[in-house]
Amino acid sequence: MPLIHINDKPIEAAAGQTVMQVAVANGIYIPYFCWHPALSNAGNCRICMVEVEGSGLDISCNMPVWEGMKVYTESEAVKEQRKLIMQMITLNHPVDCGICDKAGECTLQDYHFAYNGEASVSHEPKVRSTKFHDLSSRIVLDNERCIVCSRCVRFTREISKSNSLGIVNRADHSMIRAAEDKPLENDPYSDNIVDLCPVGALLSRDFMYKARVWYLKPTPSVCPGCERGCAINIWHRKPEWQLRGLEARKNTCIERITPLENPAVNGPWICNKGRDLARTFERPRALEPMQKGKVVTQAEAEKAAAALIKAARRPVALVSSWGSDEELAAFADHLAARFDCRVKPDCRPEPDEILEDELLIRADKNPNGHTAKARFGDRGPELPADADLVLVWGEGRDFSTLPPQARIVFLNAWLAPENGHADVFIPTTIQTERNGHYTNFAGVTSAFEACFPRAGNAVDAEAVFGRIGAALGGAP
Numbered sequence: 001m002p003l004i005h006i007n008d009k010p011i012e013a014a015a016g017q018t019v020m021q022v023a024v025a026n027g028i029y030i031p032y033f034c035w036h037p038a039l040s041n042a043g044n045c046r047i048c049m050v051e052v053e054g055s056g057l058d059i060s061c062n063m064p065v066w067e068g069m070k071v072y073t074e075s076e077a078v079k080e081q082r083k084l085i086m087q088m089i090t091l092n093h094p095v096d097c098g099i100c101d102k103a104g105e106c107t108l109q110d111y112h113f114a115y116n117g118e119a120s121v122s123h124e125p126k127v128r129s130t131k132f133h134d135l136s137s138r139i140v141l142d143n144e145r146c147i148v149c150s151r152c153v154r155f156t157r158e159i160s161k162s163n164s165l166g167i168v169n170r171a172d173h174s175m176i177r178a179a180e181d182k183p184l185e186n187d188p189y190s191d192n193i194v195d196l197c198p199v200g201a202l203l204s205r206d207f208m209y210k211a212r213v214w215y216l217k218p219t220p221s222v223c224p225g226c227e228r229g230c231a232i233n234i235w236h237r238k239p240e241w242q243l244r245g246l247e248a249r250k251n252t253c254i255e256r257i258t259p260l261e262n263p264a265v266n267g268p269w270i271c272n273k274g275r276d277l278a279r280t281f282e283r284p285r286a287l288e289p290m291q292k293g294k295v296v297t298q299a300e301a302e303k304a305a306a307a308l309i310k311a312a313r314r315p316v317a318l319v320s321s322w323g324s325d326e327e328l329a330a331f332a333d334h335l336a337a338r339f340d341c342r343v344k345p346d347c348r349p350e351p352d353e354i355l356e357d358e359l360l361i362r363a364d365k366n367p368n369g370h371t372a373k374a375r376f377g378d379r380g381p382e383l384p385a386d387a388d389l390v391l392v393w394g395e396g397r398d399f400s401t402l403p404p405q406a407r408i409v410f411l412n413a414w415l416a417p418e419n420g421h422a423d424v425f426i427p428t429t430i431q432t433e434r435n436g437h438y439t440n441f442a443g444v445t446s447a448f449e450a451c452f453p454r455a456g457n458a459v460d461a462e463a464v465f466g467r468i469g470a471a472l473g474g475a476p
C-alpha cells in the first residue's frame with residue numbers, strides 16, 4: 001500500500017493504481033477528456049497533466065503510484081501546461097457552441113472557462129473538416145468538434161466489441177470513421193458513444209436540436225425493455241421551464257434517455273432499445289373505463305369487475321410481467337387466491353431484435369417476469385377450456401385465444417381494439433406516472449419514479465386490486 005501525497009495530503013493508495021484513480025477515489029479533481037474508468041488508457045489528450053516532485057510534468061491517467069510520491073495537481077507549472085493544452089485542443093475547434101447539443105454539459109466548454117478563458121492565439125486559418133457525417137442512422141459526427149480522444153473507438157473495441165470505429169488520417173486531419181465491413185448501424189450499444197464523447201462531436205439524431213439541456217431534468221427510472229432492468233434517467237422539461245401556450249405537449253414528453261450508472265445491473269451503459277423507450281411510453285393511451293365499449297365511471301367498472309369475479313366458477317388471471325413489485329404484491333394480497341394465476345409475457349422480441357448477448361440484453365423482453373413467476377408460478381400459456389372468466393392484466397394476449405365462453409376483465413394502459421371488447425375495461429397508469437420497483441432476473445431491485453401526471457382517467461392497478469378485493473369482502 002504505497003503512501004503518496006497529493007497536494008500535500010497523505011493518501012494510502014493501492015498498489016498498481018494510477019494517480020488519476022487515487023485522485024478520483026479521494027475526491028481530488030484532475031481534468032480529463034480521454035480517460036474513462038471503464039475503458040483502457042489512451043493517454044492522448046494530455047489535459048490530466050500533474051507535477052510530480054523530482055520528475056516534472058506527466059499525465060496522471062497513465063502514471064502508476066509509487067511509495068513516497070508527491071503529486072501537485074494545481075501548481076503554477078500545471079496551470080500553465082493545461083492552458084497550453086486547451087489552446088492546442090481548441091486550435092481548430094469551430095466554437096459553434098450556440099448550436100451544439102452538448103452545450104451545458106460539455107467538458108471542453110467547462111475546461112476552457114476554468115483553465116484557459118482566453119481567445120485563440122493562433123493567426124493561422126482553422127483546419128476545416130466535414131460536419132454532419134452520418135456514422136449510422138442514429139449517430140451524426142461533427143468532425144470539427146472532435147478532439148480525437150478515441151473514447152468512441154475504444155468503446156466499440158472493448159465494450160460493445162463491434163469494432164465499428166477507427167481513426168483515419170493523421171494529426172489535425174484525423175477523423176473518426178465507421179468500418180465499412182462492420183457498420184456502427186449493427187452495434188446495439190452504439191448510442192453510448194454519444195454520452196462518452198466529452199465534446200459535441202457525436203450527436204444523437206433522435207435528440208438533435210430538440211432541447212437545451214439546461215431546460216431538462218432527469219428522473220431516475222428502470223428500462224422495461226428486458227429482464228436486465230437497466231437503470232436509466234428519463235429526461236424531460238423542468239417544471240420551472242414549462243411552456244404555457246406554445247407546444248404544451250413538450251412539457252410531458254420524453255426528450256431523451258441516458259444510462260444511470262448502477263454497477264449491480266448495467267454499469268454505465270444501456271442498449272439502444274433503452275434509448276428508444278419514448279416509442280413505447282408515448283403510444284396512444286387508453287383514457288376511460290368501459291363496459292363492453294361503453295364509457296362508465298371507474299366506480300361502475302370496478303363494481304362490475306367485482307360482480308363478475310364473484311359469480312365466476314373457474315376464473316383465470318393472466319398476470320402482467322410489466323407489473324411493479326408493489327402491483328404484484330397487491331394482486332397477491334387481494335385477488336390472487338380467487339384465481340388460477342398464469343404469468344403472461346406482455347412483450348415478445350420484435351422480429352429484427354437481438355434476442356440476447358453477453359453484455360446486457362436478455363431474451364425475456366419484460367422487466368418483472370422473474371418476480372411475477374416467483375409469486376404466481378411458471379405455467380404455460382394454455383388456459384383451462386372451461387374458464388368462465390379471464391382477468392387479463394396488461395397487453396400481449398390475443399383475445400381470440402381465450403376460451404370463447406369466458407367473460408373478460410381487462411386492465412391495460414394503451415389504446416387497443418381489445419379494450420372495447422372486454423366486459424369490463426380499466427385504463428391503468430404507466431411507470432412514468434407512478435413510483436415503484438422492479439426486481440430483475442438476478443434479484444436486484446431498482447426504483448422508478450413518476451415524472452409526468454396521469455393520462456386521462458388512468459388509475460394505478462395496485463389501488464384497483466385493493467378496492468376490488470375489498471368489494472369482494474377480503475380474502476376468500
Ligand code: SF4
Pocket residue numbers: 145146147148149150151152153176196197198199201202
Ligand atoms: S468523436 Fe468524441 S469520443 Fe470520438 S474521438 Fe472524437 S471527441 Fe472523442
Ligand code: SF4
Pocket residue numbers: 223224225226227228229230266270271272273274275360361362
Ligand atoms: S439491456 Fe434490456 S433493460 Fe437494458 S437498456 Fe437494453 S432493453 Fe433496456
Ligand code: FES
Pocket residue numbers: 031032033034035042043044045046047048049059060061062
Ligand atoms: S485524460 Fe490523461 S491523457 Fe487524456
